Amino acid sequence: MTIRTRCGAWLATLLLLASSASLQANTPDDQLIVGMNMNNLLTLDPAAMTGNEVVGMVVNLYDGLVELDPQQLTHVRPALAESWDISPDNSTLTFRLRDGVRFHSGNALTSADALWSMRRVLHLNLAQASVWKSYGFSKANVDQAIVAPDARTLVIRLPKPNDPHLVLYSLAALGSMVVLDSKTVQAHAVNNDWGNRWLTTHAAGSGPFRLDGWQAKDVLTMSRAPDYWRGAAKMQRVVFRHLQESQTLRLMMEKGDLDIASNMAIPDVRALRDDPDLSIDSVQRGTIYYLAMSMKDAHFANPKVREALRYLVDYQGINKTLMAGYGVLHQRPIQSGMPATLPDPGYRLDIARARALLAEAGYPDGFDTTLRVLADQPFLNVAIAIQSTLMQAGIRARIITGTGNQIYGAMRDRQFGLLVGRGGSGVEPHPHSSLRSLVYNPDNADSARLTNFQGWRTSFYDAQLNRMIDQALTERDAAKQQQAYFAIQQRYDQLIPALMPISQMVDSVVVNNRVQAYQPHPSATTFLRDVWKTPESLAGGTP
Template identity: 75%
Template sequence: MAAGWTAQAKTPPDQLIIGMNMNNLLTLDPAAMTGNDIVGIVVNLYDPLIELDPQQLTHVRPALATSWEVNDADNLITFHLRDGVKFHSGNPVTADDVVWSMRRILHLNLAQASVWKSYGFSKKNVDEMVRSPSPGIVEIQLPKPNDPKLVIYSLAALGSVVALDSKTVQAHEVNGDWGNRWLTTNEAGSGPFRLDSWQAKDVLKMSRNPQYWRGEPQLTRVVFRHFQESQTLRLMIEKGDLDIAHNMAVSDVTALSHDPAIQVDEVKKGTIYYVAMSMKEPHFANPKVREAVRYLIDYQGIGKALMNGYGIVHQRPIQVGMPATLPDPGYKLDIPRAKALLADAGYPEGFDTTLRVLADQPFLNIAIAVQSTLMQAGIRAKIVTGTGNQIYGAMRERKFDMLVGRGGSGVEPHPHSSLRALVYNPDNSDAARLTNFQGWRTGFYDKQLNTDIDQALLERDPEKQKQDYFAIQERYDALIPALVPVSQMVDSIVVRRDVKNFLPHPSATTFLRDVYKDDSPQSAAQNAQPTGGKGL
């Protein structure tokens, strides 16, 4: 149980209490955030220009921007901002704040800069490309040819391009850090909620913004509590001490799905569970070794035994459900074939390596299963567990051997979103620091593949573009990449039925501004109905 938490019979009717594992919650700075957990917090403290409808992802909705248009040349997006919006400080939200916030991402060059660098933005050109020619107008000029629809999707889905109160942040700047140190534990937004306090790996509290431009939220407070143990989460939400629970073990989710006071929202996300290898490590620089690993993963066994409620078997870099996604190639565990490949590579007796993984489920169970099948061909992988910063930090520094992880963005409803995160690597140098690109992290680089991805993005004929994406997947597969997709993520979120208007977002940008509780007799009668999973 989290420190300082006193069990109670029921959560207050005007407060939302959310239980989750907060080990990977490392910063509140939108420009530096990594992982889905922080996105769901940031989007409730800040406002974006635009947002994606959680029930129709290709529908872009207004937020700070009331309207926008793209020029005929497809290289300039113009946003018109709404009047009268104020930051939590009382300062007005201006076009200059929006421009400064986006420029800040590129100048800091932290985790969230990678996507924008792939679009051609840089520290050198962003001040020219992102501008406000007049009050209330923001222009984003694309530095290189691109699909403006994808850029709009990125602005709406990533959660990082939000309006920061530039005056407040600059007042806390230290040694030219653009306020990064201060924003690690503070906020300067205009969103529906204000940050009250955050104690790492314990509790984060936010209270409603009474001056919010959409109208005052019905909830007076939202509290995020840290729990590592799934059984504790199960006990707390069964008793009514939590309203929502994330990161629960499948066995506990399944048990709770039969409780008439609880529903389970199963949200398919674009992120992919994978086994990664570093091509900077001599063993995995050899394509035969990487191909051997491809046949040393029991995809179907892992899917059946370990991934119920966590994911579905998927072996392609582009997420399931898109017209451009090829059927799975059908790889299966094949020990004899893997042994032959290792012998051809010069490792008939196998070799020793390390396999990094989060000490959380389902990651650890996947790693144990992979370790077992690797051993059958002589690859002796020592499992190294740790926190997100320890495991993914080593990957971002390109200092790892093997790793079981989850990534791939996929938050934008466009094939390029998945390819950019998992495959694309325009600069394989250490100095490039493309830390949000799994291709760069693993050292996987193919010039032609990068060119093909760039060209497919610009193709305006839908059928031709689909065929281009088919060809990209086939080339990627033939090159025997350093990242092996295993499963596509399903996020199972447990919600008490008196919580209303909670719509978990596939891109993790779950908005809480319209959430409220209803324990009226009518709602209670609804709670008595049989329950089942609800998919979005």
Template identity: 65%
Template sequence: MKARAIIRTLLLSCFCMAATPALLSAKTPDDQLIVGMNMNNMLSLDPAAMTGNEVVGIIVNLYDSLVELDPENLSRVLPSLAKSWEISPDNNLITFHLVDNAKFHSGNPVTAHDFAWSMKRLLTLNMAQATTWKSYGFTAENVDKLIRAKDDKTIEIELPKPNDPKLVIYSLATLGSGSVLDSKTVMKHEKNGDWGNGWLTTNEAGSGPFKLDVWQAKDVLRVNRADGYWRGDAKMRRVIFRHMTESQALRLMIEKGDIDVATGMSVPDINALKANPDVKVEEVKKGTLYYVAMSLKNDEFAKPKVREAVRYLIDYDGLNKTVMPGYGFYHQRPIQAGMDATLPNPGYTLDVPKAKALLAEAGYPNGFETTLRVLSDQPFLNLATSVQSTLAQAGIRAKIISGTGNQVYGAMRDRKFDMLVGRGGGGVDPHPHSSLRSVVYNPDNSDEAKLTNFQGWRTSFYDAQLNEMIDQALLEKDPARQKQRYAEIQDRYETLYPAIIPVSQMVDSVVQRKDVIDFVSHPSSTTRLYLVHKQR
């Protein structure tokens, strides 16, 4: 017996030694996708209340929208719950025809009435996602009349004021606010007139390829395959999103195979992973801009010569070569790169002597003191440090104030700042107006207007002629003439020495294990996962 025990011990020891390399090389389950990401900004799963790109990627896998945008060609609109649609000859009415077989996770059929109800709920609650629709002229008072179910499978959207209907369709495809909710299920959980908002903060009522299993804030969110999905069942049985904020931890876990996809990593870690044959790095161009902003409420920056001087006190080339790789790429226009209407970059460079001369003309031969607000994250801090250094070369002594999003952008929304290094702008919708509306447009410069989602308003930058040109370009039906109008807008914007100076356009790097197939990151953050699978 003792000899047998010794033999068994030796055999077990040999087995463990042979198995050690395999055990050290972790592998996620074949039918589950594990995603590492930062969930700090994920505060609600209600499509009407969501804020931040992170939650958009969750919402679009729990809910369906009428249409989607092709991630490879953002100007191409794809069918979803709407199998077809048409625009009236006068551009005032969009009619959508729904598929016949879509059902919510509850088993209730998806109807045009649910979409109309979802939009009424959105505008009545008047939370974060209502902003864009209000800018189109929709309100809680007119939504019943303008967004209507003609029958169970036909939706009509009548535009409340002249607009480009393509922009409305793009918004339905990209924002997540166009998600269709199960009205019957939501209203079962309505309390005190909240339209089910309290319940939907941590629950869902969608028709998407996955249904919510559990969400533990800043820890883990798990979704399971919704069997019987109207497009065909998702290929993954489960998707798990793990809250991870440390880039080195993300790098280690994706190298080991403990996670399949990682987002939000630092550039050094991303660059190191590019040499790893087991992973692939996808660099996704976004329409968001990194910029330097000035407040025209500040006496110095209210002077065009000072703003022009700041234009020549940014090291665009150096920043985009040293700080921005992996975060962004060189871009100096208010309309995102890649659009037919976007003009070539004007080619501004760091020119300290020219800036000094401009400051002297403005009455500041020795410069002045100011403050520069910035997020306490990269690449923002490095951007701000560089800008602080080049400003100082011409005598502008900028004290950096770093902080959280509320501390930095909150001051900008309150119009109580001097200078700011930030990231924002349009670009979610593949239409020039999306960028201009966010960065340039300011129809009412009064403090009382509270146009906090218009960054032109935040900086107090106002030009009536420019606003009129933007309005006219939006309504121009002739494509060639519309392109020319957008060129004229960009030219005038430059001559006005704007308050927001674009430096770089955003790039989002997503790291995947090589065995993950059909994970296609969407530039609008609406990455859909129902076709994702693993090849092992």
């Protein structure tokens, strides 16, 4: 079937689906219909993608070497790699790839494809290169660091000391190092772009589903890939529909026009809790909601001012009244639930103490500043609450709202005062995942452009803290490593950082009870290959 014919069939199916849904108010038994806000879906290229939404699509179009068990995140499961070894000195990972896997094109998948895919991430040096650069990989060394001695063997030599388990977690959780069909992608390369332009709207994987088509801010469909090496996916087709308004998602879930809805406003999620046909799946992610300040601003370069702000946030009130369903109280840079995470320090709103600290800093009457925030919930309500308590100490913060590019763009350019945001990776089940994103800043120069590091964005820099993070990562004694992470959190707290954690993210997904075996993944790598639906004509049916 030609691409044009496939697209025509795809559009015809969508029209049929839309018309049947309006009459029957239920989705087809063999199709999974997902509603979500896809405003942040800008590319399907695994090397360039940003945001959790696209990760959930990429991992169903492609396969990685390994994957994380959604119910036990520290359990690394085989995928394309049927086995792997870590060298005694922790410097080398060797993967043995399974035989007989083919891409959707029909091309055989070999270690040469895995090698090319990994090198591609560093050579392109787009969004997904940041984590791997923090591990010491670069465009200059990646061709020597990653090699394929034969068709089924891939060897990764770490350019600098690291914890190989963290590298395994990154391979499993980030989606950036999935294996691409190198022959197909190279056939579509233009001006040595490694196929980046083509992969923006196309896919070349070996996953359980193949891409049918994507219309930006409209719809993306994928269909069951024939001869998938794990066995055929249960669903014939998965359709992702762009629905920006939460109330629209709610109405369509109530009518049975959607099987799954994500990105819903919490009031709409709550309104569906008593619907007997629906369930709410909540999963806690490692991402942190925070108040950030720029130390390039003279006010916030003063540690007394930063300490004053520590007592000008009503953490308990915000989490109780504004964050229910969005997040849970958390005041540490390392995500909760890990043995290495210290208990919260227990900071609370204390206006009198904050006023005294501002007076000591030379601002007895406060000062004027700006507070940037996304024009979405819960961000905006959190910013309004913080604006109110800042005002009680004399800090007059003018709220500036905007899109992600406008708000976080100013942060990446280090041109902001205060900012309410969300970040911190926390994707990998390892303390370094959070510290790398929120704290670590190996080079504070403007020219370094370490834009994926929140520490660099806020100009927060401490050489000793960086060394402690580096040393903890390579500590091979588990008990000593845990103590090292305790010490890092204590020093970070003592330094009065430019980023104050407020809450840890909770993601709520509404699911029709016909949907079976759907398991939201804490790292956003939600696998759909085993999902099936109870037939509409049966009660408690089987696939």
